[in-house]
Structures are given as structure tokens and as C-alpha cells.
Amino acid sequence: xxxxxxxxxxxxxxxxxxxxxxxxxxxxxxxxxxxxxxxxxxxxxxxxxxxxxxxxxxxxxxxxxxxxxxxxxxxxxxxxxxxxxxxxxxxxxxxxxxxxxxxxxxxxxxxxxxxxxxxxxxxxxxxxxxxxxxxxxxxxxxxxxxxxxxxxxxxxxxxxxxxxxxxxxxxxxxxxxxxxxxxxxxxxxxxxxxxxxxxxxxxxxxxxxxxxxxxxxxxxxxxxxxxxxxxxxxxxxxxxxxxxxxxxxxxxxxxxxxxxxxxxxxxxxxxxxxxxxxxxxxxxxxxxxxxxxxxxxxxxxxxxxxxxxxxxxxxxxxxxxxxxxxxxxxxxxxxxxxxxxxxxxxxxxxxxxxxxxxxxxxxxxxxxxxxxxxxxxxxxxxxxxxxxxxxxxxxxxxxxxxxxxxxxxxxxxxxxxxx
Ligand code: AMP
Ligand code: MG
Numbered sequence: 001x002x003x004x005x006x007x008x009x010x011x012x013x014x015x016x017x018x019x020x021x022x023x024x025x026x027x028x029x030x031x032x033x034x035x036x037x038x039x040x041x042x043x044x045x046x047x048x049x050x051x052x053x054x055x056x057x058x059x060x061x062x063x064x065x066x067x068x069x070x071x072x073x074x075x076x077x078x079x080x081x082x083x084x085x086x087x088x089x090x091x092x093x094x095x096x097x098x099x100x101x102x103x104x105x106x107x108x109x110x111x112x113x114x115x116x117x118x119x120x121x122x123x124x125x126x127x128x129x130x131x132x133x134x135x136x137x138x139x140x141x142x143x144x145x146x147x148x149x150x151x152x153x154x155x156x157x158x159x160x161x162x163x164x165x166x167x168x169x170x171x172x173x174x175x176x177x178x179x180x181x182x183x184x185x186x187x188x189x190x191x192x193x194x195x196x197x198x199x200x201x202x203x204x205x206x207x208x209x210x211x212x213x214x215x216x217x218x219x220x221x222x223x224x225x226x227x228x229x230x231x232x233x234x235x236x237x238x239x240x241x242x243x244x245x246x247x248x249x250x251x252x253x254x255x256x257x258x259x260x261x262x263x264x265x266x267x268x269x270x271x272x273x274x275x276x277x278x279x280x281x282x283x284x285x286x287x288x289x290x291x292x293x294x295x296x297x298x299x300x301x302x303x304x305x306x307x308x309x310x311x312x313x314x315x316x317x318x319x320x321x322x323x324x325x326x327x328x329x330x331x332x333x334x335x336x337x338x339x340x341x342x343x344x345x346x347x348x349x350x351x352x353x354x355x356x357x358x359x360x361x362x363x364x365x366x367x368x369x370x371x372x373x374x375x376x377x378x379x380x381x382x383x384x385x386x387x388x389x390x391x392x393x394x395x396x397x398x399x400x401x402x403x404x405x406x407x408x409x410x411x412x413x414x415x416x417x418x419x
Contacts, residue, residue, distance in 0.1 A: 039332030192255035262310030343371035
């Protein structure tokens with residue numbers, strides 16, 4: 001029975017070490033349309049009241065509410081239409097008792113008027129209501145109805161979106177409305193991707209005997225982009241000490257984060273650890289998790305270094321478990337975790353290793369609205385299919401255990417829109 005290695009950190013210990021290295025990066029000024037998904041590094045202020053003036057929320061008539069106090073079906077009140085105010089128009093008259101202005105949605109309220117009555121609630125709904133004509137209204141109306149006041153969204157000089165806020169699609173609208181055509185956000189980290197392995201060829205090549213295609217570089221680069229980083233994909237590094245050192249040195253000069261895959265086992269051609277130790281510092285090399293026990297963290301110069309295992313799903317899990325939270329932290333996010341739910345595991349299983357398991361599963365709600373977790377695809381660390389069709393990590397905690405069908409398991413929701 002496999003025992004956990006004394007040199008292995010728990011996942012939680014390892015993640016804490018990773019996150020201790022990452023601080024939000026410096027601010028950069030970007031066009032507000034390039035800020036989507038990013039975190040504000042400074043408060044965004046409004047240069048005007050939004051909206052800039054009191055305006056109508058309806059197509060109707062700007063009136064004085066008091067005029068309609070006694071209106072009823074038997075004794076409708078007549079008002080004379082003095083002006084037509086389209087959106088963008090500037091009111092010219094002052095509404096006086098007994099009069100009104102025809103007004104369109106978004107148009108500025110005229111002086112004197114305090115309320116807007118919808119056209120549907122006036123005789124003009126069935127025709128008329130032009131300037132010079134009168135309209136009839138047969139019910140009172142609440143003072144201020146259908147008026148949107150200046151500065152309701154935000155006032156001139158006030159903070160519309162504070163530092164630390166994530167710019168979502170609605171925030172883009174707020175930035176536009178408040179004249180924030182550029183904003184300060186945290187810089188995106190540059191993630192350098194280095195795949196090691198003399199057996200690797202690039203995706204456009206047909207592998208020869210003993211060769212396989214490099215898939216990790218592209219899956220990891222996509223995970224990095226998905227997390228908000230910029231990426232540099234470096235050429236494949238052959239399994240030699242010199243080539244590995246050379247590649248890491250170059251990446252450390254160009255990147256904030258270096259992510260490697262492969263070469264971290266105890267094979268005769270695994271040079272990642274020695275290369276890292278010769279150029280920088282090694283913090284840890286093993287984490288008590290599965291898949292992917294050999295996770296290697298360190299630093300080269302100013303670059304954070306993380307060596308992922310070569311097996312494609314170990315590599316995928318390691319990125320999600322360590323590098324995504326780090327990238328989010330460097331981008332200034334506070335929420336570094338995926339949403340977590342607890343689900344009933346559909347089928348029991350024996351966990352024969354003490355490590356924490358990150359299984360690639362599918363989480364959904366059953367007819368009663370309870371979360372259920374299934375593991376329909378092979379969990380082999382060499383295969384990525386379960387990661388693609390899965391929408392969650394099904395987490396089994398450290399320690400040997402027999403997990404019965406129906407037992408509660410923690411699940412990280414990776415793709416909420418697939419649930
Ligand atoms: P290693 O950690 O270098 O011993 O690699 C473990 C396994 O992952 C081997 O079967 C490798 O061929 C495979 N592998 C390593 N790097 C990659 C990669 N970039 N893309 C796909 N498979 C890889
Ligand atoms: Mg290798």
C-alpha cells in the first residue's frame with residue numbers, strides 16, 4: 001500500500017507557498033475596452049452626474065402632479081400641451097399649472113414639471129396630444145412618478161467603481177457613461193511555457209517512431225490565457241542538462257512565471273530540478289496529490305518557477321490547482337478559488353493512496369435538486385478526455401479511505417455554464 005512520502009507537502013501547504021510568491025502586479029493604463037475581466041488598480045471617478053439631468057423614464061407628458069389631485073373618470077383634468085421635447089432636445093418653456101409638455105424617454109424634464117404621466121394613461125393614447133391641443137387625464141398620479149433624477153447612478157467627482165473591483169460587462173457600461181475611456185488595471189503576468197522531452201514534436205508534425213505530439217504547451221497556454229495571463233510558448237527542450245538550463249535562463253529573463261512540463265520524475269533524463277537548482281532556488285518538489293505528485297516550485301531571478309509533471313492530465317490538474325490561483329492573485333483578484341459544492345458520489349470507490357485526489361468528474365443536480373458527482377471517464381493521468389467532458393474536480397481528501405456510494409464529496413466547479 002502506498003504511503004505518503006515524508007518529503008511531500010500537502011496541497012494546502014504547497015498552495016500557500018505558491019501564493020506567498022505572488023503579489024498583484026503594478027498598474028498599467030489601458031483603454032477601457034481592454035479592461036474586461038481585469039481588476040482596477042485605482043478608483044475610477046465620474047467626471048459628470050449620471051444621468052447629467054433630470055429626465056423622463058417614459059414616453060408621455062411632463063406635468064405638475066398637484067394638477068391631477070382631483071382627477072377622476074367623471075371629472076377628468078384637461079391640460080394644454082405647450083411643447084414637444086424629444087430625447088436630446090432642450091426644453092424651452094416652463095410648465096405652469098394647467099399645462100404640460102409632451103416628452104420622450106430620456107428627454108430632459110422642463111422647468112416647472114415634477115412628474116411624468118405615461119401616454120397610455122392619457123387621452124392622447126388614442127390620438128392627439130400635439131402642441132396646442134389639450135389632453136385629458138382621469139386619475140391622480142404620485143409626485144415624481146416616471147422621473148429619473150440627475151446623479152442617480154453616480155455624482156460628479158464620486159467613485160463609480162472602486163479599486164479592487166473586477167471589470168465585468170456592466171462595469172464597461174459604467175466606465176463609458178462616466179468618461180473613463182482609460183483605466184488603471186493590474187498588469188497581466190507573462191507566463192512562459194516550456195515543455196521538456198526528447199520524444200516531443202509540435203502539433204503540425206507527424207510523430208515518428210517513439211515520438212508524441214507536444215500537447216501540454218498548448219493546453220497550459222490556454223489555461224494561462226483563460227486565467228487572464230499573457231503567454232510565450234517556447235520551443236520544445238530536449239532532455240539534456242545544457243538545453244534545459246539554457247531554456248530556463250532565457251524564460252526567466254522574459255517572464256513573470258515559468259511553467260514547465262515533464263522532466264520532473266526520477267528518470268535518467270529528468271533535468272528540471274538540477275537546472276532549477278543551478279539557476280535559482282528550489283522550494284518544493286513533491287505534493288501529496290494525485291494525479292501529479294512531482295510538482296516543483298522555485299524561483300529563477302525575478303521569475304516564479306513551476307515545474308508540472310509531463311502526463312497531460314497531471315499537467316492540466318497542476319496548472320488549475322496552483323498556477324490559476326497565482327495568476328489571479330497577480331492580476332489583483334481576491335477570490336482565487338473556484339466555486340465549491342458538496343455532492344453525493346454516485347458510485348463508491350476505494351482510495352488506495354494517501355494522496356489528495358483531483359478527479360475529473362461531472363457534477364449536476366438530480367431531480368430533487370441535490371448535487372451528484374459522476375466519474376464517467378478514465379482517470380488515467382495520460383488521458384485528457386475526462387478533463388474535457390468533465391465540468392468539475394471531484395476532490396477526495398488526503399488519507400486512505402473507502403468512499404461509499406452516496407457519500408459527500410467536495411467538488412470544484414470549473415465550468416459553471418456546463419452545469
Ligand atoms: P515526464 O514527466 O517527462 O517523465 O513525462 C511523463 C509522460 O508525459 C511521458 O509519457 C511523456 O511522454 C508525457 N509528456 C511529457 N511532456 C509532454 C507534452 N509536452 N505533451 C504531451 N505529453 C507529454
Ligand atoms: Mg520527459
